[in-house]
Structure formats: C-alpha cells, structure tokens
Amino acid sequence: MSDGQIVVSGLTKQYRRVRAVDNLSFEVQPGRVTGFLGPNGAGKTTTLRMLLNLVKPTAGTATIGGHRYADLHDPIRTVGAVLEASSAHKGRTGRNHLRVVAASAGLPASRVDDVLELVGLTPAAKRKFKGYSLGMRQRLGIAAALLGDPQVLILDEPANGLDPEGIRWMRDLLKGLAAGGRTVLVSSHLLSEMQILADDIVIIAAGQLVRQGSVSTVMDSMSTVARVRVRTPDTEKLTEALAGGEATVEPGPDGVIFISGVDAPAVGAAALGAGVLLHELVTERPDLEGVFLELTQGKAAIR
Numbered sequence: 001m002s003d004g005q006i007v008v009s010g011l012t013k014q015y016r017r018v019r020a021v022d023n024l025s026f027e028v029q030p031g032r033v034t035g036f037l038g039p040n041g042a043g044k045t046t047t048l049r050m051l052l053n054l055v056k057p058t059a060g061t062a063t064i065g066g067h068r069y070a071d072l073h074d075p076i077r078t079v080g081a082v083l084e085a086s087s088a089h090k091g092r093t094g095r096n097h098l099r100v101v102a103a104s105a106g107l108p109a110s111r112v113d114d115v116l117e118l119v120g121l122t123p124a125a126k127r128k129f130k131g132y133s134l135g136m137r138q139r140l141g142i143a144a145a146l147l148g149d150p151q152v153l154i155l156d157e158p159a160n161g162l163d164p165e166g167i168r169w170m171r172d173l174l175k176g177l178a179a180g181g182r183t184v185l186v187s188s189h190l191l192s193e194m195q196i197l198a199d200d201i202v203i204i205a206a207g208q209l210v211r212q213g214s215v216s217t218v219m220d221s222m223s224t225v226a227r228v229r230v231r232t233p234d235t236e237k238l239t240e241a242l243a244g245g246e247a248t249v250e251p252g253p254d255g256v257i258f259i260s261g262v263d264a265p266a267v268g269a270a271a272l273g274a275g276v277l278l279h280e281l282v283t284e285r286p287d288l289e290g291v292f293l294e295l296t297q298g299k300a301a302i303r
C-alpha cells in the first residue's frame, strides 16, 4: 500500500442525538488533490477529526498509509493538518510562532524559513501575529502543517475568508504539492472552487457517502442530467428520427434544440441515418454546483 493513501472504512460517529458520520467509506490517493464536499453539517469536520485521532469513532476505521493516526511512527512527518484558521500567541511574530511549533515537534529550526518561503510569508515573518490578516493566518497555518514536510496534507475549509488572490494562491500551492506526489485532502462547500482545484471528489451528505471518483467520473455518472445542444437547419426531420426512443427534444433560444435522454453520439448517428445536416452538436453538462445540489438534495435539510 502506498504511504500516502488514506482509507476510510465504515466510519461512524454517533453523538447523543446526531449520527454525524454514518458508515462512511472512501479512499484518497497520493499525487492528487481530493475535494471533500458536503453541505454544512454533512460531517466533513467530524470525519477529518476522526482521521487525525481527535475524535474517537463509534465504529469503523480511518488509516493513513495503512496505519491509524494514533499508530503512526512519526505523525508530524507523515501528516500535516490545518483544521481552522491558525491561532498563535498574538504578540509573537510569524517566524517565532513557527520556531516554537518546530521546537515542540522536534523539527529543525531550519525548516521555519523554508516553509515561510513556501507560503509566501517571508516578507511578513517579523510582523506580529495580531497584525496578520485572515489570509496571512491561513498561510501561517499551512506553513505550520508543512514544517514536518509531510506526505499527507489535510485542510478543513482552507479557502474560508480568502480573497480571490488568496484563493488562487492556495490553489496553486495545493496543486503543486499534489504534483510533487503528496496526498492533499481539502474539505469545502465551495463547489465551484473544487471543480477547478480537485482531481477527485468525495461527496457526502447527512454523514453518508453520496459519490466518489474523479471530477469527470462523478460528472459523467450524472449523464441523466446532461443534455445535447444541437443546431440544425432541419429540426423537424431530426425530431422525427429520434422519436420512439429515449430522447426528449426541447426548443432553445435562437433555433437551438436541447435533447436529453440520449448522448451526443446517438444524436449524431440518428442525424446521419436520416440525412440531417448538423451545424452544432455539443454535450452540455451541469457544473459541479448543479450536480452537487441534485446529489445532496433533501439531505442538507435533515439537520
């Protein structure tokens, strides 16, 4: 098994009234950014906390490289986590904060300047934490998580409170870390952002798995909601050619027609068979936001 693979298996957390996580299983691969998505209260934070041994599961297991977090030989060098906007002693500079963290974790002080550079905080290293913006605090949190040069990075809602520039920076950093072979697991409810950032996605709702796979696989699994956009000078003939099958044809603006129930190759074949000229034949997929809403519909409102 790869060192950086995360395996969640039958994971369950029952609080007194709420089943926060319900028999959840999924895998996260190294070398990829995995988006962990769900509406508010879906159980994302609870899952990440169980993965990091901060919350005890009611049932099931969560392992990193085949080991539970509690059994890792060198957790600091294996997993870095940013669970909430970093807090630090207000009067301490960013650099001193990281020095303290490094020393208490038995890591060399030389790593401090490396990670400051990596997160772009070198110019602010000597400024006091109390003067840091939320974006700078996020960067400092990530810097602390990277001190041990871990194989696995886990971030809970890292884009929260970041401006567009900060979000772009975060995206580039995380993609770069994954490209270097690390496992990057990022929770979010910012679906549009995950569509750009993530290679794989795990979608949960009401503590249960809804979908997992590459972004494109999950989109493809929603082919029922994809539609084919067609432009042809002979709408009637094409509609006739498609009649009697699964296809539903609806008129769109400017002479376009939308066909659902069949895919683009089927429409193309029907057109060819009927001798219909096509000017446009495009598969239109809903964006991740639409897929997400459809997949989690109803479940978001459960709690």
Ligand SMILES: Nc1ncnc2c1ncn2[C@@H]1O[C@H](COP(=O)(O)OP(=O)(O)OP(=O)(O)O)[C@@H](O)[C@H]1O
Pocket (backbone or CB within 6 Å): 015, 016, 018, 019, 020, 038, 039, 040, 041, 042, 043, 044, 045, 046, 047, 189, 303
């Ligand atoms: N310590 C706790 N005691 C009781 N219930 C809890 C506890 N922690 C979380 N919960 C409940 O478990 C459910 C899942 O919460 P969790 O924070 O894991 O969701 P989330 O997906 O991270 O949501 P958000 O995006 O809002 O943080 C919620 O209903 C929450 O109220």
